[in-house]
Amino acid sequence: MSALPLWAEWAVGLLAVAGGAFALVGGIGLVRLPDFYMRLHAPTKATTLGVGFALIASMLYFSLAGDRPVLHELGITLFLFVTAPVSAHLLSKAAMSRREGERPPEPNAEAAAGGPGPSRSSGAKRPAASN
Amino acid sequence: MNADSAIALAGGGGPLQALLAVALGLFGLAALLAAARLAIGPHAVDRVLALDTLYVCALALLVLIGIRLGSALYFEAALVIAMTGFVGTVVLSKFLVRGDIVE
Numbered sequence A: 001m002s003a004l005p006l007w008a009e010w011a012v013g014l015l016a017v018a019g020g021a022f023a024l025v026g027g028i029g030l031v032r033l034p035d036f037y038m039r040l041h042a043p044t045k046a047t048t049l050g051v052g053f054a055l056i057a058s059m060l061y062f063s064l065a066g067d068r069p070v071l072h073e074l075g076i077t078l079f080l081f082v083t084a085p086v087s088a089h090l091l092s093k094a095a096m097s098r099r100e101g102e103r104p105p106e107p108n109a110e111a112a113a114g115g116p117g118p119s120r121s122s123g124a125k126r127p128a129a130s131n
Numbered sequence B: 001m002n003a004d005s006a007i008a009l010a011g012g013g014g015p016l017q018a019l020l021a022v023a024l025g026l027f028g029l030a031a032l033l034a035a036a037r038l039a040i041g042p043h044a045v046d047r048v049l050a051l052d053t054l055y056v057c058a059l060a061l062l063v064l065i066g067i068r069l070g071s072a073l074y075f076e077a078a079l080v081i082a083m084t085g086f087v088g089t090v091v092l093s094k095f096l097v098r099g100d101i102v103e
Helices: A006-032 A041-065 A072-098 A109-113 B015-040 B044-069 B074-098
Strands: none
Touching (some): A006 A041, A006 B015, A006 B044, A041 A072, A041 B015, A072 B044, A072 B074, B044 B074
């Protein structure tokens, strides 16, 4: 395998490290966020983006180290970008169907009991307890 | 290719191997955090989400090891993990909704 020029080594390495940083942020969000619906955001967005960076780094390395441009990893990247939202949607449907009563609290719940909240003054319809 | 030495690193010296080691450590740490959520998660859906994240982190680890060893073989394994991981997540979600996979 031929050695890369120095700028290419730095480019591939920094892309891979950036991908790792995004995936680490997604993992930290997965552990520390308090509610499942909040937890759903972190890996589906941040970790997928991190893997996208790692795949771009791999495409760059194998295109520069070989003799022709290599675009296989673009297929995996597009596959992940299509399937990650589908997985998140199915997981949120599963969560909603299994835990009927645990809706997240409304933002003006405590303000509505006391004085006029923003929703009351603007005349917005109060949401009923339905799924 | 690399038939004489089993784990010959590609490219020799330079910053690439060090940066790849850092990136591998970061992805490994993300996988450990997902495994922690897999153990903690108070509900089954949390565990399915952690498993999906583990699939994606394993995919990234395989791709980075493919760069590190200079072999294009690991891309195939990453492709298989991407597909079976997605199918696994979809099937587990359907099982959690319905209690059955095929109706």
